[in-house]
Structure formats: structure tokens, C-alpha cells
Amino acid sequence: MLEGVVKIPRGRFSAAGEAVRRGRILRAQGRRRQAAEAFLEALALCPRETDAYWHNTALNELEITEGAAELESKPRSLNMVLSNRCNIECVMCSVWDNPWEMPERALREVSELFPTLGRLMWQGGEVFMSPRFEPLFDLAAAHLNLQQHITTNGLLFSRSLARKIIRSNSALILSIDGATKTTYERVRKKGRFERLLEGIRLLNEARDERAAASAGAPVYPLTMNVTIMRSNYRELERFAEFAHEHRFQTLQINPVDTSGPEDIFRCRDREALPFIEEAVPRMKERAARLGLILHVWLPSSRSPELIREPKPGIEKLEEPKAASSQAVPAFANEIGCFWPWQDLWIDQGGRVRPHCFCGWDIGNVKDDSLMALWNNETMQGYRRRLHANAAAGWCSNRCVEGAILKEALGLDG
Ligand code: SF4
Numbered sequence: 562m563l564e565g566v567v568k569i570p571r572g573r574f575s576a577a578g579e580a581v582r583r584g585r586i587l588r589a590q591g592r593r594r595q596a597a598e599a600f601l602e603a604l605a606l607c608p609r610e611t612d613a614y615w616h617n618t619a620l621n622e623l624e625i626t627e628g629a630a631e632l633e634s635k636p637r638s639l640n641m642v643l644s645n646r647c648n649i650e651c652v653m654c655s656v657w658d659n660p661w662e663m664p665e666r667a668l669r670e671v672s673e674l675f676p677t678l679g680r681l682m683w684q685g686g687e688v689f690m691s692p693r694f695e696p697l698f699d700l701a702a703a704h705l706n707l708q709q710h711i712t713t714n715g716l717l718f719s720r721s722l723a724r725k726i727i728r729s730n731s732a733l734i735l736s737i738d739g740a741t742k743t744t745y746e747r748v749r750k751k752g753r754f755e756r757l758l759e760g761i762r763l764l765n766e767a768r769d770e771r772a773a774a775s776a777g778a779p780v781y782p783l784t785m786n787v788t789i790m791r792s793n794y795r796e797l798e799r800f801a802e803f804a805h806e807h808r809f810q811t812l813q814i815n816p817v818d819t820s821g822p823e824d825i826f827r828c829r830d831r832e833a834l835p836f837i838e839e840a841v842p843r844m845k846e847r848a849a850r851l852g853l854i855l856h857v858w859l860p861s862s863r864s865p866e867l868i869r870e871p872k873p874g875i876e877k878l879e880e881p882k883a884a885s886s887q888a889v890p891a892f893a894n895e896i897g898c899f900w901p902w903q904d905l906w907i908d909q910g911g912r913v914r915p916h917c918f919c920g921w922d923i924g925n926v927k928d929d930s931l932m933a934l935w936n937n938e939t940m941q942g943y944r945r946r947l948h949a950n951a952a953a954g955w956c957s958n959r960c961v962e963g964a965i966l967k968e969a970l971g972l973d974g
Contacts, residue, residue: 577607577615581622588626597626614706617677625902628948630941635932638680638904638971640917641671643697645909646690648716649752651738653790653823656686656909663693663911667926672697674931675704682710686909689717702729712736712786716752718760720767727767727781734784734813735761739792740799748792761807768808785809789859790817791825794833797840798847805851812848814857826860856969860959897952898960899971901943905931915943916971918957 584599603619621634647657675681681701688694688711701707709731726733739745742754768781785804789797797814804812816826825833841857848855900906900916907913911926913934923939934940946952953961960970 575607575612575615577603577612577619580606581615581619584619584622584626588622593626597623600626613676614679614704618679621902625896625899628896628944630944630948631936632902635674635677636903636905636935637678638682638900639671639674639678640682640684640904640906640908642684642686642907642909643668643688643691643693645686647686647714648690649687649714650750652748652750652792653788653817653819653821659910661910663907664927667907667911667931668693668697670931672700675701675707678704678707680708680710682712684712685714687714687717689713689722698726698729702731705730708732710734714749714752714757715760715764716756718763720763723760723763723767724770727764727771732782732784733764734786735809736786736788737800737803738788738790740796740803744793744796748790758807765808780810782811783809784811784813786813786815788815788817789825789837790819790823791830791833792823794825794837794840797837798844801844801848801851801853801855804848804853809853811854811856814844814855814859816859858959858969896947897950897970898947898956901940901947903971905935907931915940918960918970919943920957921955 580599580603584596584603587593587599588596600619600623604616604623607615607619609616617634618637621632621637624632624634641663643663645656645659645661650657678701683694683698685691698709701709707730709729710733711726711731712734713736715735715737737745737757738748739754745754745757746752764783768783771781772778785800785807787793787800800814801812817823818826820827824830825837837859841859845855845857898916900919904916905913906916906919907926908917912922913924913926913931914922921939921943923937923943924934926934929937943952943955946955
């Protein structure tokens, strides 16, 4: 599941924050020395003891600028799966059939990171099925710089849960893989379309209450996420209408990542892929007309490798070589992606990667502590490759070829 570019306002911004922002701009202009000076200025403004969040942010930006492989700074973004529990049984997913719970030790480690985290992304299974969610959500909500992003199927909202979440510093991403009742219920087995619509109605009611209570505040961000697969690719254009009708601001379109009957990308389906390539431009036009923000993260049918098969284990990385004129395609940016410096993506079963686009795991929370994973050999290998602009052939083609927005590669944030 992908979620990367929802924008919501920060709880606090400080002089250190201004210096960090200046440093990022300077680094993007290639003025690394001045950028490093700005980050050092930010560090001096926010000692760790009094402002853990900005101290860690400034230190992390400095380490990115220096291309450090082993980091003193801690992760700034975390994807979290509490369990595989789910209330539905989607056709393209087997998570619901594999019981798994996040170990208690890892939960403690996660909550220890709250003071320095800027973003916490909750995913499932279905996140609201876990009794551990609400206590952890409340604990995280006490940290004003921490934005929580919740991905849910939207079928379990009560009025009180909708209100609680909409009133917090958070954003919601609803996974909706059918624009019609027939398709929705075919894909989301045990899910009822009417219950989904009721959940969305409760959310919009709570959004209206929040807007009425705080005139001038930004609209609470609501994103719709669609996984495109065999059962729903013909509805591509209808998703834009559905999103608009139900007051979503953003629509994200992702490819299914499976080898099963719903696969159309790994098997390069000869009917589905040309259909999609023709439908996407029409969908973009329609979304623009409706004022929807649309992100289409579907691989091109011309990609040599549409979706990378997950790697079964961790392999020792070769030392990255500096980019050469033959190293094409290469990222357009000096460092193509910041996720290995910023993010830990804990997935179902405790697998950990730098981000969801990444094909190679760095380890598993059942074997290692989060901080050991953060700086292990594989994670450092990601950083070294990216810093040497030698990630082509290792990183996902979708990232390298520019199919992913730079904001979704951690480059703006
Ligand atoms: S560019 Fe590489 S490290 Fe960054 S998200 Fe893509 S695969 Fe992962």
C-alpha cells in the first residue's frame, strides 16, 4: 500500500524549522556547504534536551547532505502495521489469512520514537481491528509535530471514531477498490458497499463540524487509494467521479502487486495494459476538470520490469560504483531519494524496508531492534548506492524512471 504525499500542516514551526527549510532549498540548488551551515545553525537553535523533534530533523538533514551511511539521527517517518487482523477478505490479498501481531518490544520501540517522528503511517490488515491502535494513536497525538496518516478500508467508522480522528493532526487514506457496488463487493469480500458509503458520510459530517468550529482552518485531507487489478481496471475512469462525489481531495492509483489471478502487471496482460494506457490520460483530464489531485503510480507497459518480485532474504550488497555515463537510467536529482535516510517501513509479518517502493527488505522486527535495522549493512547499502547515484538496477524502476513524484521519494518534506 502506498501513501506518500498527503500534505497537512505542521503543529509547530520554529526558528530552527526556518533554518532547516533554508538548508533544504540550498541543497536542492547544489549549494551543499551553505546548506550544511544552515543545518548546523538549526542544530545550535534546538538542543536535543529541549526540542528533540527539530534537533533530530536538523541532524538528519545534515547527515543527508553529507551522504552519511551510518546515521546518528533517528527515523523521521515510520510505517506501522499492528497486526494482520482484517474484517474483510480481499481477492488480491492473503494478509487476513496469516495471523500475525507486532511484537510488544517493537511497539515499545515505536512509541519511544514519537518525540522525534514527523510522520507515522498506520496500515493493516485493518488498523481499527487492533485493540492496540487507539492507545498508541492517543499517545502519538500528544506530539504536536507528529502527523498521523491512517490507511483504512473505512468500514468500521462510528461517529465517535470519525470525530476523534478528524479532530486530530492526521490524514485519512481510504482504500476503495471498486467504484460500483458490484465491483467493490467482488474485490472486497465480506465488505458491504452501503457500509462504506455510511463510513464516508460520517467522515464528511465530522469534517464539516471541524470546519465550522475553526473557520479558516484547512479542509481535513481525505485521500482515496485504489489498487488496480484484473477485477477493476475497466472502472479506472469511474474512480475519479466516485472520489469527487464523496468529497475526496486526492486520488491515488497503484498497481496490484501479486502473482495471483488478479495480476495484470507482472504477467504483462495483453488486454489490460493497453486498456489502462488509453484510459489513464482520459482519467487525468476528468480529474483535472473535477479539481481532484490525482497521482497515478502505475508502471509503464514499456518498463523492463513492471513489478519487482519480493526478494526472499537479505543479500550482502556489493559496494556501489560511482555513476558513469553508461549508468542509465539514473535519477535526475543529485540524490534520487531520501527515504533510506528518513523512513522505516514496517510491513506485514514484521518485514522492514526503507519504503514501500523498495524491493529489498533490510530485515525483520522479530530478529532485530528498530535502531539496529536503521543502521544495518543493507540499509547503509541503500544509502551508499543512492549517494553514489548508483541505484539503477537496485532501486525500483518506477522510482528510477521518474514515475514516482519527487515528494513521494522524500525529497520535499
Ligand atoms: S528510490 Fe530506491 S530507496 Fe528510494 S523508494 Fe525507490 S527503491 Fe526505495
